[in-house]
Amino acid sequence: MVKNQRKKGRDKRRAERTGASRASAATGNVHSHTPLPDMTLLADLPYGAGRELDTDLAARLVAACRTACKPCQASLALKLRTEQRPTVAALAGAVYGELAGRVGMTFASSATRTWAPLAQAATSSGDGSQALAAVEAMDDATVSALLEDALDHWAMGTPLPSDLFDRQPGPAQPTEAPPRQRPADPLDAFRKAGVQVFTLDDLDLGEDIDHYHLSPNYGVFLGQTATPDGQQMPMLTLYPETEDAGIEDLERRTDWEHWGLYGMPEMDPSWRLRANIADRSLTGLVHVGPDGEDDIELWRAAEKVTLPAEWWALLDRVQHVLVVGPVKTAEHQAIVAAGDAGELLAVVARVAFQ
Incomplete structure (x- = not known):
């Protein structure tokens, strides 16, 4: 009995010292x-x-x-x-x-x-x-x-x-995002070789073709961040939904700037996050051209999903949204990792309530 009590005492002290469970301390499996x-x-x-x-x-x-x-x-x-x-x-x-x-x-x-x-x-x-x-x-x-x-x-x-x-050993951390690069159009190689190239824009297909499904698509998830002056800002993060979606596609189709998680990128009123007031849902993320028509559509809601009341209230109050992407997975860790690696693009878009 005395021996068991001593052992329990040692296990208890070991658990307290290491933070391990009492069972782990008792078996020595710490x-x-x-x-x-x-x-x-x-x-x-x-x-x-x-x-x-x-x-x-x-x-x-x-x-x-x-x-x-x-x-x-x-x-x-x-x-x-x-x-x-x-x-x-x-x-x-x-x-x-x-x-x-x-x-x-x-x-x-x-x-x-x-x-x-x-x-x-x-x-x-x-x-x-x-x-x-x-x-x-x-x-x-x-x-x-x-x-x-x-x-x-x-x-x-x-x-x-x-x-x-910086006082700790290890590689220095990057202080700013790398300069933005616009990838070359892959069709340029065919044009330079003398091959005549036709795109959908060259063909008069009328309204019969839905260009959205012929272009890289993205999924989105909601978030929230803070401006440099401490004001809350709604946030929308893009992740690839088709294999050809990613940072090269966004650099080719947008003028978004590299964003390293600090501060706020520029606001571009041509980018619109469309929101439906009736059912408190988002319907799409588009770029509106000079003629007032959508010329880029990055995301379209597949179904109506009512947004959390707190996030919708913030969206309604701010009327703008920080749009960032792309990340590989819909997780907070993926945003930070992409930002630290200089692989995030971002823009502040207007919210268009409908």
Whole structure:
């Protein structure tokens, strides 16, 4: 009995020290995810308000996220939420205090969107006491949502401010998107070879041909971001729905600029996101030519889908939308990865309510 009690005591202490479940500690099957990221720079950020941080626990949690180990994520996150709210604030602040105007708010929970302005204020003032106090006052569900949102970013890389990140070993991060390039028309090679080329525009087919289905098509998903001055902006992201859709197609068919997740691209009123007021749905994304007719159609709704009330209200209030793309999959991580790689194009389009 004494031996069993001692073993249980050791297992309990080991579980508390590592963040592993009690069962894992008892069997000795405690995961160790490597490499562990260097999280010591969290202490240089204002969001923990000078309190002592558990950077070792933070490192193990981030490493578990990067290897998608759900059991370790759950146990380590629980330990962090219950025992180390300053570290939670630092992890979240490194993302949302430094991503003002970035796409980082696209899929954030309401808890995170409410807290982010406090983190951004701490970035400006250097005083994170209010941001930390808000985290410490959160109930478990709210702080869980904030931490989960932040970990989505940490799982992809190190979202520390660039001036701190530059002190760490590793390749320098790109500071601006590459210049926009318009791919050559693939039919030019045939023309140069003396081959006579006919396109649909050269043929008088009247209204019998639907050009939309003969061109690259895209799917869309909704999001939300913030302008550099902190105003909320609805966002629409394109992903390829046909094999010939992608960045080369968008560069050939549009004048959108490369967008690296910071700031806002130029507004082009010729691009219209059409919205149906009656059923609160989107119907298409088009470019209107000088004659008032649609000359480019990137997306057409296959069916009517009523939009979330909150997103529709934002669309109605702002009357413009940030359109970005293309991404490979309809996921937040794909947007950030494409933006960091300089593979996103973007424009601010008008909303045409019908």
